[in-house]
Amino acid sequence: MTAQRNINGHQGNSLTDENQLTSRSNIQSAKKRTISPSLLSADFANLGEQVRTVAGAGASRLHLDVMDGQFVPNITFGPLLVEAVRPLFTGLLDVHLMIVEPRRFLKQFIQAGADVVIIHYEACDQMDRDLMTIRELGAAPGVAINPDTDFDLLKPHLPNIDYLLIMSVFPGFGGQSFIDSTLDNMRKAVAARQSHDYLVAVDGGVNLKTVEKVAGTGVDILVTGSALFKAPDIAARFDELQG
Numbered sequence: 001m002t003a004q005r006n007i008n009g010h011q012g013n014s015l016t017d018e019n020q021l022t023s024r025s026n027i028q029s030a031k032k033r034t035i036s037p038s039l040l041s042a043d044f045a046n047l048g049e050q051v052r053t054v055a056g057a058g059a060s061r062l063h064l065d066v067m068d069g070q071f072v073p074n075i076t077f078g079p080l081l082v083e084a085v086r087p088l089f090t091g092l093l094d095v096h097l098m099i100v101e102p103r104r105f106l107k108q109f110i111q112a113g114a115d116v117v118i119i120h121y122e123a124c125d126q127m128d129r130d131l132m133t134i135r136e137l138g139a140a141p142g143v144a145i146n147p148d149t150d151f152d153l154l155k156p157h158l159p160n161i162d163y164l165l166i167m168s169v170f171p172g173f174g175g176q177s178f179i180d181s182t183l184d185n186m187r188k189a190v191a192a193r194q195s196h197d198y199l200v201a202v203d204g205g206v207n208l209k210t211v212e213k214v215a216g217t218g219v220d221i222l223v224t225g226s227a228l229f230k231a232p233d234i235a236a237r238f239d240e241l242q243g
Contacts (some may be wrong), residue, residue, distance in 0.1 A: 008077045018074070025162045035242055038225030039063065040225050043229065051088045055088075060091045062089055064093060071098050093116070094114075098123075098171045103133060118142035164201070166219070167203055167204050168182040170204070178206070187218075201219065204223075206227060208227065
């Protein structure tokens with residue numbers, strides 16, 4: 001585990017801090033589900049206001065999707081947006097890198113304020129090295145897998161992972177429908193925690209219709225975008241999703 005991070009003036013949380021929400025014990029002690037709002041679906045013209053709204057509703061972490069137009073067909077944003085969001089939110093920033101050769105940008109995103117950096121299994125040729133670099137730079141290392149990637153391929157890498165993101169849609173677009181076959185990867189990821197210590201998150205198609213079956217697999221974090229930010233009352237919808 002890393003020491004307390006202080007990068008570019010951002011006083012992050014130590015991974016050994018008792019209040020650090022990358023610890024499963026803290027999430028398990030919560031009475032409600034842990035919802036991680038995905039800023040990709042937020043109104044960027046009112047981003048600060050919407051960040052404050054979900055923070056006020058109880059969000060302890062935010063999910064930021066970075067796309068490069070190569071690993072996925074869309075382009076979103078880079079470290080500058082992470083840096084802009086950092087002073088607006090006191091919780092954890094989970095930065096999801098949907099980019100090829102993510103090692104080129106790890107330092108920039110962590111310097112911008114990322115607490116958790118998630119790289120894709122499908123985009124890395126030396127994943128363990130990249131995970132080690134993330135940890136050495138002071139953030140928690142995470143890995144995401146696409147819906148058609150078998151969880152079993154991750155087993156050799158689990159000792160190096162703090163955060164495992166199961167994609168329940170194919171990355172690149174918001175608002176997609178949930179893929180039911182990904183429930184199997186969720187169950188496998190939860191079962192494998194008997195020998196390893198990491199958080200399991202799910203991203204894609206999590207809404208009022210799917211939240212129960214996703215939460216029922218035993219995962220820790222539910223990433224939700226359109227179902228939250230497109231609601232007429234964001235705070236009320238956050239409470240509904242929490243259960």
